[in-house]
Amino acid sequence: MNESLTYKGAGVDLDAAERAKRSLAPLLDAVGDENTLSGLGAFGGLYAVPGGMAEPVLVASADGVGTKLKVAFASGRHGTVGQDLVNHCVNDILVQGARPLFFLDYLATGDLDEGVVSAVVGGVARGCSENSCALLGGETAQMPDFYGAGEYDLAGFVVGVVERSRILDGSTVRAGDRLVALPSSGLHTNGFTLARTIVFERMGLTVGDPFPGESATAAEVLLRVHRSYLETVWPLLEEGAVSAMAHVTGGGIEGNLPRVLPEGLGARVDCATWTPENVFRQLGDAGGVAAREMYRVFNMGVGMILVVAPEREGAVLAALGGDGWALGEVVRGAGVQLEGVE
């Protein structure tokens, strides 16, 4: 005789989903603001368009954490990938001049471990809070024969706003403009498929092993949180000191800087102006990765590039204190010349 089937028996536990949802309520409540009009349980999150703007333009971006998640799985450290995700998304709209309004996450798991879900969403909430951004909602999906036990994927969506006249679209960028670099905090969320191959196969490390040249484990080095540049850059944007900005993600400096330069302009980047952090040097050496390939896959220590008019460069560097440096300049032509990289 055939046993009668249930949803729970097939692997989906609606009660556990309800409990997980309730346990997330305080996280969501803590990350609203005066424009957040909806509570938990609504089909959609409600957010009032901020007043006082002449022509508000919404700026939206979707992203994932990529296989950096695999390092979280292997080390059981699930608390910071949510911050990576929020910060990545926030940077992607910041480069167009927008500040974030709200964020939603998509978390898909095999087994909906409540501790893991709450650690991951807790990280998302912390990321939102640090960027003064409401966590307006999200979806936690149970997909038992899709994701392995203890595994999940995490994606997120941010919506920000910018006054139309202040959109950074690169249209004021001219040849001779200066490039100012802001340092990354490690790999951020790019290049992890290659980085993991080098660290766990070529170097033969486990997540708990000390990372060469650092007083930190491999997991700690690889999981360093993707930096948000909002707080650093916002005062400069308010002053109108920045003509364009590029977030250095997949594709590296070469892949991202041209995205914000007008047709007919390229960039000269002087790679002697900084020394990539230890993690990049170790990955390059242990993997025998060609220098050009390293600069295409990883940020190499440059997380964000500001394009500023020559007469602004001094003031921008002074405002950044030790946090930024003169990286190069905008030139006629196309693409990026990485000077000093074979």
Place this chain on the structure above:
Amino acid sequence: MNESLTYKGAGVDLDAAERAKRSLAPLLDAVGDENTLSGLGAFGGLYAVPGGMAEPVLVASADGVGTKLKVAFASGRHGTVGQDLVNHCVNDILVQGARPLFFLDYLATGDLDEGVVSAVVGGVARGCSENSCALLGGETAQMPDFYGAGEYDLAGFVVGVVERSRILDGSTVRAGDRLVALPSSGLHTNGFTLARTIVFERMGLTVGDPFPGESATAAEVLLRVHRSYLETVWPLLEEGAVSAMAHVTGGGIEGNLPRVLPEGLGARVDCATWTPENVFRQLGDAGGVAAREMYRVFNMGVGMILVVAPEREGAVLAALGGDGWALGEVVRGAGVQLEGVE
């Protein structure tokens, strides 16, 4: 001697990613509108807040397709899951009175098969177009040791807008209000972990086998596109004829209708008012699933429920033509009584 490593060798092909991105450009261009200010390649998508509203409120929702994707993988039919996703998200904000402005997708794959990516994103674009919603951007992630060959996850995010005074928040719902049902188009995107267990294990069908009681294959029945209720319901919302709406997703009628009823009110649903479609009867019979469980896991033929004042019911039903029916009423108490279901 150690071979020197490359990103492509580790499984991530940046050139293929660039080609996939370019091949998607016409899809995105075709699904913009006059408020879409950004083109492909921007870090974030730009969308002007529509003018002419007193207090515009944004309504946002994130969702995935769940394990309905497994049916797409098994059958190689990738063209409609994007529509499922968009329609699901659109319905989730429609129930709060919002019409969609724009959508972003997150597609994570193992091997970035260009044909599959373009079929999936093509479906997303078609869904956006059918809902008069801009496809503002998205992320296509290559995660080679995360997703198997030919497998992917797909999530999406919609932002809509509603005039603040017209938000459907259930506050005008009273005991005695009527429930009007709108039919679903099959399973929509819920209950697939159980449905697949029944169809492929208990019934022993393959995706290409005829589905019992239908002139369609198992894949065709299971992949029927999640219906968007925007076009049907929008004229009723503009007239102010609807007090609340519930989208019947995971958790069924019982799990979703109470989400839009004020404290102290419940609902009486008369299950003799309709006959669930063949697919629900076959799943229940073959799986030996208890009737209560069926109504908790599946929509059972009711995709959307409108709550209307008693004096509006006749006009609403007349406006819907044969598309809706009188389902029950709002009562004092809590929860949902499913009359006629043991």
